[in-house]
Amino acid sequence: MQTAMGVWRWRRNPLRRPTDLFEAWVAFAALVCVLLVAPAIGCAAGLQLDGTLQRAAVEQRHERHLVPAVVVRQAAESAGRASVDTSAQQNAPSRTPIVASWTAPDGSSHEGTVPAAEEPPRPGDRFRIWTDAHGRLVGQPLDPSAAAFHAGVAGLASALGAAALVETVRRLVVRRLMHRRYIRLDRAWAAAGPDWGRAGAGS
Known part of the structure; x- marks a missing residue:
């Protein structure tokens, strides 16, 4: 919510720089990804793995x-x-x-x-x-509830991993923007520094 308000606040602010607005939109996009995209990825991964494990459990029940x-x-x-x-x-x-x-x-x-x-x-x-059917020793078949638990854990890990990736990208973008700001500030100060405080220099 603070990110969304930040985007709206910088929308028509006369003091905003292009990088300020871009940073706010990056934060807003990251928030949307964390709240919507990451859970969707985790849900899809969990359902996919659960289907695979449940099929394996059924096959093992028939073969063992x-x-x-x-x-x-x-x-x-x-x-x-x-x-x-x-x-x-x-x-x-x-x-x-x-x-x-x-x-x-x-x-x-x-x-x-x-x-x-x-x-x-x-x-x-x-x-x-x-x-197995021929008398060879095998392990106990996979339990469906255990398969569902493992799929849930995998889905949660996928969601957290996606959220962490989004946050990492956001931090890298912000760091890059801050670096560019400091470079521009150093250049502006180098241009204005020699005349700073001098009479008739417009400062």
């Missing part, structure tokens, strides 16, 4: 399957580590690696090393893991 698995034994490296320092293993943030067996959606049998679902793991315990 939660299948039952059975604990066979602890993995060799896990057993060796437990014999050395059991208390450290219990306090470790990562889960114990175990050897488990499972049946893929296509009917094939598999066995491999996976993190234990519960501590301590016991042979015969049952848990579930995510695999």
Whole structure:
């Protein structure tokens, strides 16, 4: 609002310089971009990313399957580590690696090393893991709510980035204008300085 009033105030002011009016219009245009263009960019970026992530979440839900698995034994490296320092293993943030067996959606049998679902793991315990249709281990599918959250954060970051870019351009333009003003002032002072205060010099 102050920027808009500044533009209006300088519109017919007899003391205004061309650069004053140009600076006011630059500030007004920057304000419009920050209030309207930047949010539009953020909204468009967020919606675009949300659509992409939601499609990826749907595809992952169709391609990944939660299948039952059975604990066979602890993995060799896990057993060796437990014999050395059991208390450290219990306090470790990562889960114990175990050897488990499972049946893929296509009917094939598999066995491999996976993190234990519960501590301590016991042979015969049952848990579930995510695999593809052929039994290969995969990560958990992307949750739609998590996808929407990430898209919202990305949209907000895009809006803030656009606003920061606009403000940076405005500051560069104002700095350039100020530099030109100082150059003109130095030239005017150099021309009038020798005669300043001299009688009959018109000062």
